[in-house]
Amino acid sequence: MIRKLYLIYGLGVLGFLGYAQYAGWSLSQVSQMKVVPKSIRDNPGSYRSVYGYYHHYTGGK
Amino acid sequence: MVETGPRKEVPTVNIRSVSCPNCGASVMIRSFGQAVNVVCGSCHAILDALDPNVQILQKFSAAMKFQPLSPLGSRGKLRGTLYEAVGFQRRQIDVDGEKYSWGEYVLFNPYKGFRYLTEYDGHWNDVAPLRTLPNTTIVTGPVTYLGQTYKHFQTAQASTIFVIGEFPWQVRVGEKVTVSDYVAPPRVLSSETASDKEVTWSLGEYLNGSDLWKAFSLPGHPPAPVGVYENQPSPLSGTAKAIWKTFWLLLLGAVVLYFANAGISKNKTVFTRAYVFDTNDPVGEHSFVTDTFEFTGTRAAPVKIESYANVDNDWIYLNYALVNEDTGQTYDFGREVSYYYDSEGSEGSRRDSAIIPSVPPGHYFLRIEPESDRKPGRISYTVTVTHDYPVGYWFWIAVALLFAPALLTTWRSMSFEHLRWQESDHAR
Numbered sequence: 001m002i003r004k005l006y007l008i009y010g011l012g013v014l015g016f017l018g019y020a021q022y023a024g025w026s027l028s029q030v031s032q033m034k035v036v037p038k039s040i041r042d043n044p045g046s047y048r049s050v051y052g053y054y055h056h057y058t059g060g061k
Numbered sequence: 062m063v064e065t066g067p068r069k070e071v072p073t074v075n076i077r078s079v080s081c082p083n084c085g086a087s088v089m090i091r092s093f094g095q096a097v098n099v100v101c102g103s104c105h106a107i108l109d110a111l112d113p114n115v116q117i118l119q120k121f122s123a124a125m126k127f128q129p130l131s132p133l134g135s136r137g138k139l140r141g142t143l144y145e146a147v148g149f150q151r152r153q154i155d156v157d158g159e160k161y162s163w164g165e166y167v168l169f170n171p172y173k174g175f176r177y178l179t180e181y182d183g184h185w186n187d188v189a190p191l192r193t194l195p196n197t198t199i200v201t202g203p204v205t206y207l208g209q210t211y212k213h214f215q216t217a218q219a220s221t222i223f224v225i226g227e228f229p230w231q232v233r234v235g236e237k238v239t240v241s242d243y244v245a246p247p248r249v250l251s252s253e254t255a256s257d258k259e260v261t262w263s264l265g266e267y268l269n270g271s272d273l274w275k276a277f278s279l280p281g282h283p284p285a286p287v288g289v290y291e292n293q294p295s296p297l298s299g300t301a302k303a304i305w306k307t308f309w310l311l312l313l314g315a316v317v318l319y320f321a322n323a324g325i326s327k328n329k330t331v332f333t334r335a336y337v338f339d340t341n342d343p344v345g346e347h348s349f350v351t352d353t354f355e356f357t358g359t360r361a362a363p364v365k366i367e368s369y370a371n372v373d374n375d376w377i378y379l380n381y382a383l384v385n386e387d388t389g390q391t392y393d394f395g396r397e398v399s400y401y402y403d404s405e406g407s408e409g410s411r412r413d414s415a416i417i418p419s420v421p422p423g424h425y426f427l428r429i430e431p432e433s434d435r436k437p438g439r440i441s442y443t444v445t446v447t448h449d450y451p452v453g454y455w456f457w458i459a460v461a462l463l464f465a466p467a468l469l470t471t472w473r474s475m476s477f478e479h480l481r482w483q484e485s486d487h488a489r
Contacts, residue, residue: 002470003303010311010463017315017459021322024363026418026452030394040384044348044428047382 079115081106088115091134091147092169096227100148102133107224107232119233126223127151130180130284131166133226137277139187144168144176146277148226154217154240167228175229178273179265183283184290185273186249186265195250195262197243201486204243204250206264211243211250214291214485219253242291246481249292267292289480297474301467308467312460319456326362327449331355335443338377338431348430353386354446361419362449366427368413370398370442377440380430381415385423392417398442416452 019025040047077090079099086103090096096110098118107119129149131137136145148167153160163181170176177188195206204211221236239254247267254260267290270283286293332354338347356364370377376399383392394417399409433440482488 002297002300003307006304006466006470007307007311009466010307010314013459013462014311014314014318016462017455018318018322020455021318021452022360024361024419024449024452025455026363026416027454028394028415028417030392030415030417040382040428041350041386041426044350044430045346047348047428 079108081108082115083108083117083120090227091145092171092175092227092229095169095174095229096147097229098232099227100224100232102225105225107234110227118231127164129164129166129225131178131273131277131279135277135279137273137279139168139176139276142170142173144170144173146178146226148228148232149224150221150228150232151223152219153222154219156217162222167226169227177263178268181290182288183270183286184293185268185270185283186292187268188251188263188265191250191262191264206250209245209248211245211248213487214242214244214249214482216241216486244292246292246298247294265292267294288484289477291481291484293481295474295477295481297470297477301471301474304467304470308463311463315456315459315463318459319453323451326451327358328451329448330445331448332427332446333443335441336429336431338433338440338442339438340433340435340440341438347432348380348428350384351427351429351444353424353426355424356420356422356448358422358449361421363452364417364420365445365447365450366396366415366417367445367447368396368398368442369445370400370411370440372398372400372411372440374401374403375399375440376409376433377442378432379442379444380428380432382428383417383420383425384428385421385425387423390421392420416450420448 079088079090080086081088081101081104083101083106084104086101088099088101088108090099090110099108099110099115100106101108104120106117109116109118127149129146131146133146133149136143138144145168146166147169150165150167151162152165153162155161161181163179166178166180168176168178175190179186179188191206193206195204195211197204201213201216203213217240219238219240221232221234224232224234237256241252241254243250243252249265249267251263251265252260253263270286273279274281274283332351334351356362364383366381366383368379376397378395378397380395381393385391394415396413396415398411398413400411401408427444427446429444431440431442
């Protein structure tokens with residue numbers, strides 16, 4: 001019984017692995033925006049990243 | 062039709078009632094002709110069942126009376142044969158000053174003879190004497206019987222502390238025997254060495270209390286088993302092995318999927334360029350866009366953006382926006398590249414990579430905006446874009462997800478065995 005359950009679980013894991021690889025899933029933190037004005041190419045400064053103005057930690061070495 | 066073959070001899074069942082010569086109470090002998098001793102249920106005097114005058118062999122006052130869980134006279138089917146409980150004794154061993162006692166029931170069938178049930182802390186065993194001797198050389202070594210090896214579990218001196226009913230041997234309260242148990246769950250081989258060096262071997266098989274209660278139609282529920290018994294079959298017996306077999310098969314499947322994905326992935330570098338960021342540049346705006354590059358194909362695929370910066374005890378933060386020139390869809394993210402070191406070691410890395418999931422094919426460019434402290438001066442960095450990059454860590458996540466239940470099952474199985482052997486002479 002446990003073996004059967006494990007087999008079903010394992011096949012689920014393989015399905016997840018196959019789909020995650022094929023669909024190109026990633027754990028990186030990326031924000032998606034649907035429409036960005038094309039003027040960004042001519043005026044890159046007009047766009048502000050949601051990750052901009054980074055506060056670097058300086059407490060360590 | 063006339064039966065001409067030899068007539069099958071059927072043993073007669075002799076039940077006899079005698080008066081106890083000690084107290085006068087009526088004593089029923091159910092296995093008359095086969096019982097050697099019978100104990101008066103009233104005064105607990107041990108009587109000679111073979112003597113027509115039923116002589117008293119031992120008188121003892123039962124200071125502590127034990128009530129058999131399965132009452133004498135109760136009947137039930139074991140392995141298809143109807144047995145009647147005719148005798149009960151309580152035995153005790155002393156291990157490091159701690160006393161452990163268990164009950165032994167004598168079962169009788171006029172055709173099959175005697176059989177025994179033992180009970181300790183809710184764990185039951187169906188026991189039958191051996192007709193052939195097992196193969197053994199040393200007391201604490203393994204014993205082989207009918208091709209099965211039994212490991213030595215415990216050797217102790219057991220003494221009888223209470224008896225009632227009928228027994229096919231000379232039973233006495235205070236009688237001492239050396240008991241050795243050898244286990245191969247769900248079986249246990251036991252040897253009993255009497256003071257006259259006579260050795261009796263028996264084979265027991267673990268029984269569920271509920272099965273016994275059902276077989277003997279006993280009222281209520283059997284006492285719940287406490288702890289793990291010496292020959293109690295592990296609920297995970299064989300499961301861990303089967304799970305590991307399944308694990309290796311699934312792992313093979315994961316490896317195949319990994320290589321299949323690596324095989325269909327283009328893993329193509331579509332853009333690479335070196336840049337310099339001058340932190341002291343008075344120009345306020347440092348953002349810029351790259352040339353256009355193309356992601357070909359028909360399916361959405363992961364894109365790796367790799368950043369390499371020549372930083373020494375410093376950092377650079379790169380705000381990235383991967384923009385689809387055709388649709389305006391943008392993937393916005395930021396990455397820090399920092400590398401610090403001194404005589405004691407280092408921290409961070411000059412190289413960083415981010416993977417953007419499921420990017421559809423099309424024409425793209427990057428908007429890059431570097432940030433850093435003002436003091437470092439010029440920081441050179443390189444940006445590389447790889448399309449349809451095979452993401453390897455899903456394989457390792459899958460392996461961990463497959464490995465965890467297999468490991469847990471093995472751990473549970475080992476814990477069960479650890480609890481079993483903790484009670485033995487070979488506690489680990």
